[in-house]
Amino acid sequence: MTELFSGTGPLFMNPDPDDARSFFKKKEKALVNKVMPVKEAVSKFVKDGDYLGSGGFGSNRIATAALHEILRQKKRNLGLAGHTTTHDFQILTAGNMDGEKLLSRVDVAYIVGLEARGLSPHARRVMQSGEIEICEWTNYAIACRFRAAASGIPFIPARNMLGTDTFFQSAAKEILCPFTDRKLVALPALYPDVSLIHVHESDVYGNCRINGITVADGDLARASKRVIITTEKIISNDDIRSKPWATIIPSYCVDAVCEVPYGSYPGNMPGEYFSDEAHLVEWLRAENDVEKFRQFLDKYIYDVPDFEHYLELCGGVEKIKELRAQELLLPRKE
Amino acid sequence: MSDYNAIELMICVAARLLEDGSTVGVGTGAPCAAAMLAQRTNAPNLLITFEAGGIAPQLPSMPISVGDSRTFYRGLMATSMSDILETCQRGLVDYTFLGGAQIDAYGNINSTVIGDYHKPKVRFPGSGGANDFASFCWHTLVITQHDIRRFVKKLDFLTTPGYLNGPGAREKAGLPENSGPLKIITDLAVMGFDETTKRMRVESLHSGVTFEKVQENTEFELLKSPEITDTEPPQDEELRILREEVDPFRYVIGR
Numbered sequence: 001m002t003e004l005f006s007g008t009g010p011l012f013m014n015p016d017p018d019d020a021r022s023f024f025k026k027k028e029k030a031l032v033n034k035v036m037p038v039k040e041a042v043s044k045f046v047k048d049g050d051y052l053g054s055g056g057f058g059s060n061r062i063a064t065a066a067l068h069e070i071l072r073q074k075k076r077n078l079g080l081a082g083h084t085t086t087h088d089f090q091i092l093t094a095g096n097m098d099g100e101k102l103l104s105r106v107d108v109a110y111i112v113g114l115e116a117r118g119l120s121p122h123a124r125r126v127m128q129s130g131e132i133e134i135c136e137w138t139n140y141a142i143a144c145r146f147r148a149a150a151s152g153i154p155f156i157p158a159r160n161m162l163g164t165d166t167f168f169q170s171a172a173k174e175i176l177c178p179f180t181d182r183k184l185v186a187l188p189a190l191y192p193d194v195s196l197i198h199v200h201e202s203d204v205y206g207n208c209r210i211n212g213i214t215v216a217d218g219d220l221a222r223a224s225k226r227v228i229i230t231t232e233k234i235i236s237n238d239d240i241r242s243k244p245w246a247t248i249i250p251s252y253c254v255d256a257v258c259e260v261p262y263g264s265y266p267g268n269m270p271g272e273y274f275s276d277e278a279h280l281v282e283w284l285r286a287e288n289d290v291e292k293f294r295q296f297l298d299k300y301i302y303d304v305p306d307f308e309h310y311l312e313l314c315g316g317v318e319k320i321k322e323l324r325a326q327e328l329l330l331p332r333k334e
Numbered sequence: 335m336s337d338y339n340a341i342e343l344m345i346c347v348a349a350r351l352l353e354d355g356s357t358v359g360v361g362t363g364a365p366c367a368a369a370m371l372a373q374r375t376n377a378p379n380l381l382i383t384f385e386a387g388g389i390a391p392q393l394p395s396m397p398i399s400v401g402d403s404r405t406f407y408r409g410l411m412a413t414s415m416s417d418i419l420e421t422c423q424r425g426l427v428d429y430t431f432l433g434g435a436q437i438d439a440y441g442n443i444n445s446t447v448i449g450d451y452h453k454p455k456v457r458f459p460g461s462g463g464a465n466d467f468a469s470f471c472w473h474t475l476v477i478t479q480h481d482i483r484r485f486v487k488k489l490d491f492l493t494t495p496g497y498l499n500g501p502g503a504r505e506k507a508g509l510p511e512n513s514g515p516l517k518i519i520t521d522l523a524v525m526g527f528d529e530t531t532k533r534m535r536v537e538s539l540h541s542g543v544t545f546e547k548v549q550e551n552t553e554f555e556l557l558k559s560p561e562i563t564d565t566e567p568p569q570d571e572e573l574r575i576l577r578e579e580v581d582p583f584r585y586v587i588g589r
Binding site for chain 1: 361362363385386387388394398399400401402403405406412413414415416419423442446451452453454455456457458459460461462463464465466469470489491492493494495498503504506507508509510585
């Protein structure tokens with residue numbers, strides 16, 4: 001007899017496909033103009049207590065404007081799929097200060113770090129305080145969980161996590177394969193309430209194109225009950241129809257389309273602009289001191305009305321020209 | 335022989351392990367530098383993949399993130415994270431390179447917490463793709479500094495599987511057969527794993543380092559390979575390529 005184990009972590013979201021189907025049945029599928037300001041999208045589609053998915057890869061192709069707006073609107077008790085969340089995690093944990101809880105639960109694959117840039121002091125303070133309920137996974141596990149949800153099935157079997165504490169602190173379960181008798185890990189479907197995805201191009205209905213790696217965003221958009229798209233630019237529906245194979249996210253998944261040029265700043269946007277490493281370092285340094293971090297957040301987020309003003313504070317078009325030159329490997333001027 | 339620092343030595347040793355025509359999943363930093371160096375020396379046909387979706391880029395510079403645009407610059411494909419890790423799960427990826435806060439005698443790695451899981455003394459990022467890569471790739475390579483707080487008897491948290499608790503344990507847990515850690519490259523030595531016990535053993539010592547010194551910096555008891563050799567130091571040409579082409583701004587080798 002093979003002994004089968006279960007992870008001991010909390011399962012934050014219901015993996016049942018019929019509950020999801022009832023929701024998706026009611027979703028608008030017709031082509032309706034969904035263009036709106038970020039402020040309206042966040043106020044309309046992100047509710048206190050919701051569980052979020054953040055698109056892109058931490059500091060690459062992230063929906064910065066929507067993440068900032070969630071902070072400004074002081075949303076509370078949100079859940080998050082921490083699927084290589086780096087700068088996006090840093091932004092959201094900034095709402096966990098002075099006893100306030102923007103995040104209350106996190107499925108963890110990669111958090112608190114900014115890869116080669118080091119660890120976020122504030123995100124670590126928040127995570128080390130124990131105030132956030134967590135469940136442990138891996139990047140592939142969370143990608144599979146989105147895929148299961150996107151497929152409309154309750155779980156996906158895989159061969160990772162087995163034998164480790166990562167499994168023990170997850171909400172996965174070991175199962176036996178009905179065909180081969182092999183032990184597998186069952187990864188439960190994850191249907192986020194709302195996801196925030198930044199793309200290169202979208203039409204007014206939410207048909208989206210992404211240039212470069214898609215990370216998990218094709219599945220994330222399909223798995224999420226509501227999707228807020230921020231886009232570098234809005235393109236015509238004719239343009240979409242001229243090359244339908246380039247559409248990565250179809251409009252029936254999308255609830256809001258917000259045009260935000262340079263919207264992944266200070267993150268990288270493939271083919272458009274590189275990440276602003278100086279600003280990311282400034283952010284990391286500010287976090288060392290709580291008072292300094294408060295002032296930093298006031299200056300860049302709470303005291304500005306929107307992302308456009310933040311971009312202006314960070315150097316505006318001149319800064320973007322510099323980051324575009326870096327991204328496109330243009331020769332440097334002497 | 336030129337002067338070189340510990341990280342340059344580790345990168346050169348790691349690069350030589352990658353055969354021409356093999357496939358590797360890498361992260362940023364030293365692993366990426368090793369793969370780039372291998373591509374310019376012994377393994378021009380090395381296929382490099384990044385977990386966020388980049389396949390076979392012609393890297394113009396060191397990436398800052400495993401998902402930044404450099405990781406698919408002039409690549410063969412820009413795909414999804416699932417596609418990359420499923421390619422590993424299907425058995426097409428030979429090597430992966432990892433690091434971590436703690437490692438034990440069986441090559442298991444902790445990159446999650448120091449202290450109690452629910453109220454940790456230090457919270458680290460967690461698995462990211464490390465558990466996936468080490469579960470799926472045929473061979474895991476580790477590059478890390480060697481000290482007694484890192485090479486521990488018992489991990490605070492087993493994030494990523496090595497040989498778990500010994501021979502047969504990976505297979506029993508359900509992990510793909512015949513996979514596991516291959517080499518651990520540190521600033522003191524290169525270690526492999528004893529075939530019968532799956533415990534870490536010293537295979538080569540860097541210049542000026544004794545077995546005793548490696549043991550002093552390791553909390554668990556190290557085994558000895560039947561023949562412990564001297565680590566081949568970096569060649570001038572390897573150092574030139576590493577310094578001029580791979581990491582001219584010394585992001586990794588200047589640490």
